[in-house]
Every structure is written in structure tokens, then in C-alpha cells.
Amino acid sequence: MSLPSTDTVWSWLHAIPDPEIPVISLTDLGVIRDVTYEDDTLIVTVTPTYSGCPATSIINLDIETALRDHGITDLKLRSQLSPAWTTDWMTDQGRAKLKAYGIAPPTPSGRPECCPNCNAEAVEKISQFGSTPCKSLWRCKSCLEPFDHFKCI
Amino acid sequence: MDQDKTQLTEFLLRMGDNALILGHRTSEWCGHAPVLEEDIALANTALDLMGQTQLWLTYAAEVMGDGKTADDLAFLRDVWDFRNLLLVELPNGDFGQTLMRQFLFDAFQSIHLPRLAKSSDPRVAEIAEKASKEAAYHVERSADTVVGLGDGTEESHNRMQAALDRLWPYIGEMFASDPVDAAMAEAGIAPDPANLRTEYDALVGRVLAEATLTVPESTFAHKGGRTGQTHTEHLGHLLTQMQWLQRAYPGATW
Numbered sequence: 001m002s003l004p005s006t007d008t009v010w011s012w013l014h015a016i017p018d019p020e021i022p023v024i025s026l027t028d029l030g031v032i033r034d035v036t037y038e039d040d041t042l043i044v045t046v047t048p049t050y051s052g053c054p055a056t057s058i059i060n061l062d063i064e065t066a067l068r069d070h071g072i073t074d075l076k077l078r079s080q081l082s083p084a085w086t087t088d089w090m091t092d093q094g095r096a097k098l099k100a101y102g103i104a105p106p107t108p109s110g111r112p113e114c115c116p117n118c119n120a121e122a123v124e125k126i127s128q129f130g131s132t133p134c135k136s137l138w139r140c141k142s143c144l145e146p147f148d149h150f151k152c153i
Numbered sequence: 154m155d156q157d158k159t160q161l162t163e164f165l166l167r168m169g170d171n172a173l174i175l176g177h178r179t180s181e182w183c184g185h186a187p188v189l190e191e192d193i194a195l196a197n198t199a200l201d202l203m204g205q206t207q208l209w210l211t212y213a214a215e216v217m218g219d220g221k222t223a224d225d226l227a228f229l230r231d232v233w234d235f236r237n238l239l240l241v242e243l244p245n246g247d248f249g250q251t252l253m254r255q256f257l258f259d260a261f262q263s264i265h266l267p268r269l270a271k272s273s274d275p276r277v278a279e280i281a282e283k284a285s286k287e288a289a290y291h292v293e294r295s296a297d298t299v300v301g302l303g304d305g306t307e308e309s310h311n312r313m314q315a316a317l318d319r320l321w322p323y324i325g326e327m328f329a330s331d332p333v334d335a336a337m338a339e340a341g342i343a344p345d346p347a348n349l350r351t352e353y354d355a356l357v358g359r360v361l362a363e364a365t366l367t368v369p370e371s372t373f374a375h376k377g378g379r380t381g382q383t384h385t386e387h388l389g390h391l392l393t394q395m396q397w398l399q400r401a402y403p404g405a406t407w
Contacts, residue, residue: 051283052204081208082279084286127190128294129197137190153286 006035009042009067016066019058020132023101026059030089033080042067045078047085050133087152098150104138106152115140116147160336161274162216163236164343166226167333167379169209170237172284173227174388175258176202177395178245187248194294198255201287208280228399232389239378240323242388249302249309250316256299257320259292260356261327264349273341296360303364314366325374328353 013035014027026032034045044063048056060077067075087106095105104112104123114121120142127137135148179199186192210223235242241258245251266288269281303313330347337343361368377383398405 048204048283050201050204050287051208052200052202054200081283082275084279084283127194128290128297129190129194131193133197133200137193151290153290 003037003040003042004070004072006037009035009044009072012066012070013044013063016062018055019062020055020134021098021101021103023097024090024094026063028091028094028097030087030091030094031059031085032063038076041074041076042072043076043078045080047080049085053133055132085153087150090150102147103135104147104149106150108152110152112138112147112149115143115145117145118143157336157340158216158218160333161342162213163333164337165209165213165216165277166236169206169213169223169226170235171241171258172202172209173206174235174237174391175241175255176200176206177391178241178243179251179255181245182248182251191248195251198291198294201291205280205284205287208283212276212280224399228396232384232392233381235378235384235388236381237378237388238323238326239375239385240320240326242378242385242391243320243323244387246316246319247312249312250319252295252298252302253313253316254320256292256295256360257324257357259288259295260360261349261353262288263292264352264356265344265346268344268349272343277342299360299366300364303361303366310365313364317361317366318369321369322371322373322375325372326376326378329374329376329379331380 010027013032014025016026018024018026018029029049031047031049032044033047034043036043036045044067046060046063063077064075090106098105099116102116104114104116107113111125112123115123118140120140122141123138124141125136126139126146129135130137130148134151136151137146138149139146176199179195179202182192182195183199184192186195206227207223210226214221214223214226238258240254243254245254263285266281266285270278270285272278272281299313302309304310305313328346328350330345334343334345334347338345358368378385
């Protein structure tokens with residue numbers, strides 16, 4: 001049996017949701033750094049978002065499960081710390097999906113561009129930490145709804 | 154184990170044990186913080202520190218090369234094996250004291266880790282690169298809180314000044330170089346911490362001034378944590394809780 005191309009593997013990875021924020025995929029999040037073959041072994045290189053993020057081990061498990069379901073038997077996951085993950089690697093599509101889901105996407109300014117619910121620009125920070133390590137907590141001064149902001153790192 | 158490896162192990166244990174013990178102390182607030190947002194913030198900070206612990210202690214275990222894992226180092230060593238600063242093992246005190254300690258530690262990390270990211274040891278460099286992003290975020294928050302409480306009400310101001318007076322004698326240990334530091338500096342693995350003091354004093358002085366707090370004049374420093382020579386009585390109590398499960402049920406897994 002011939003091995004699936006790396007493009008095919010990328011398309012499979014594209015369909016794996018992030019375990020904490022399932023509206024975006026792992027490729028949207030930008031944590032998959034490389035897909036390659038070493039001889040017949042498929043190597044998937046993954047970079048953690050935050051070093052203590054509990055989702056990291058679930059992400060690895062989900063990748064392994066998905067690829068095995070697609071018939072990959074010879075598989076190795078590699079963890080790569082450097083260069084450290086940055087929200088710059090999040091895809092535009094991922095950002096749009098986050099906003100539609102009610103999470104303000106990361107911006108270089110470090111603060112949300114606008115409220116993801118009503119688009120008002122007047123927002124205030126409630127806490128530097130939110131429901132997961134990657135998010136901070138904000139509130140819209142217009143519609144008064146609190147919302148998560150994906151931190152920019 | 155040859156001399157180089159012994160000293161590298163010491164250095165890695167110091168890094169890992171600081172993160173582990175402070176991470177554990179911070180996690181003690183889980184469910185007890187004054188408001189929900191602070192509870193979440195403290196738990197998240199603890200989580201970052203635990204993640205850093207995993208990276209440092211995994212590398213330490215590899216260098217030791219006797220088949221031990223990061224978990225063995227965290228859960229099966231005794232007080233005298235730990236190499237953390239005395240500062241991080243002290244009991245939390247009130248919320249203000251916890252945040253003051255966090256700031257004093259974060260300030261050091263925010264100066265130390267970016268230097269380590271340029272380490273001649275690629276593993277140290279990549280761990281530090283990752284951790285320094287988190288430290289930058291932590292110091293931003295803990296500094297803000299120290300300013301908010303220091304320059305707050307009379308009650309919060311007095312508590313923050315008391316916390317600073319209590320913790321200040323534990324700062325000097327961060328910069329007390331010894332032969333391990335000299336060996337690390339020589340090999341280009343880590344900076345000599347003594348050389349970071351000026352930058353640290355500038356950063357801490359700026360924030361404490363904004364917080365309307367007075368930096369104590371005494372330069373007396375409690376030492377013995379990072380060398381493992383004399384820990385405080387508090388570390389043993391902490392370990393009884395942190396290590397309880399692995400001590401009572403050796404080898405237990407999820």
C-alpha cells in the first residue's frame with residue numbers, strides 16, 4: 001500500500017478540532033509545524049501553545065487517533081519548543097471563526113479590536129486571565145456582555 | 154556522573170524546583186481567592202509554572218541519566234534534595250503577600266529567562282524562550298496588582314508594605330552566586346545571577362515607587378534554598394501535601 005501524501009495528511013489534520021475551542025482546527029491554531037516522512041514513518045511536529053496548557057496532551061492524542069483512523073500505522077509525534085508558538089501563526093480563517101464564536105481574536109496591539117458580539121470598540125479588561133491559559137477576560141461597554149479575548153503572544 | 158553534568162543538573166533543578174514549588178504554593182489559592190477573576194488568574198499562573206517545571210525537570214532527569222523521570226524528581230525527592238529559593242517555599246500569607254512574592258519572583262524571571270534564551274545549551278535556550286513569554290505576561294499582571302494594592306486603601310497599602318518587609322530578606326538569595334553559577338557562566342549556559350541585580354533593583358524599584366511602597370534598607374539575605382543547605386521548615390510541610398499520593402501509593406497512575 002502506498003503511503004498517503006503529506007498534502008493528504010495536512011487535509012486530515014485540518015479537520016481535527018482544537019479540544020478547548022472546537023470551532024477552530026489544530027491547523028487554524030498554528031500548532032502543527034511540520035508533516036514529513038522519515039523512511040516510512042510519518043513524523044508530525046507539534047508545538048505547545050502554553051507550556052502548562054492541559055490541552056497539549058489531548059491535542060497529541062487527537063492527532064494520533066485521527067491519523068490511525070485514516071490507516072496510518074507508522075507514526076511519530078515530535079514536540080518542538082523553538083521557535084516558540086505565537087498567535088501570529090493563527091490563520092485568518094481561524095481568526096474569523098473565533099470571532100464568530102464570540103472570542104475576540106488576537107491582535108498585535110494586545111487588546112481586542114472590538115466586541116465580538118456587537119462590534120463596539122469601547123471594551124475594558126476584567127482580568128488578564130480567562131477560562132483557559134490562552135485567553136483574557138474583557139467586557140463590552142456598549143452591550144455590557146463579558147467576552148474572552150485570545151491573548152496575543 | 155562527570156563534573157559538568159553534575160553542575161548542569163544542579164542548575165536545572167534550581168530552575169525546575171523554583172517553578173514547581175511556587176506553582177504548588179500558587180495552586181493552594183485555587184477556590185480561595187478573594188474574587189473569581191483572581192482565582193482564575195492564580196490557577197492559570199500555577200499552570201504555566203507547572204508546565205515550565207515539566208520542561209526543566211524532564212531535561213534534568215535526562216542529564217542525570219539514571220532512568221528517573223520528571224515525576225520521580227517532583228514526587229520522590231526529600232526536602233534536602235530540593236534546590237528552590239527560600240522565597241518560593243514560604244507560606245502564602247494573605248492575598249497581598251502572595252502577589253508581592255509573585256511580583257518579586259516574576260521580576261527576576263522576566264530578566265533571567267530572556268538571557269537564558271541565548272544559552273549555549275540549545276535545550277536550555279528553547280525552554281527559556283517558551284517560558285520567558287509567560288514570565289513577561291506574569292510580571293505585567295503581578296506588577297499591576299502590586300501597584301493597585303500598594304497605592305490603594307490604607308488597609309491594602311499597609312498590608313503590601315508588611316508583605317514587602319517580610320519578603321525582602323529573601324531577595325538576596327536570587328543573586329548569591331556560587332560555583333555552580335560560575336560553571337554555568339563559564340560554559341555560556343546561564344548568566345551569573347549576581348550580574349542581574351542592578352537591572353532587577355531598577356525594575357522592582359520603579360514598580361514599588363509607583364505602588365507608594367518603601368523598599369527596606371537592610372541587605373540581609375536568608376540563604377540555603379538554592380544550594381539545598383538549609384530549607385525553611387515550611388518546605389517539608391508543603392511536600393507532605395504535594396507528594397502524599399505517590400508516597401502513600403507508590404507508582405500510582407491515572
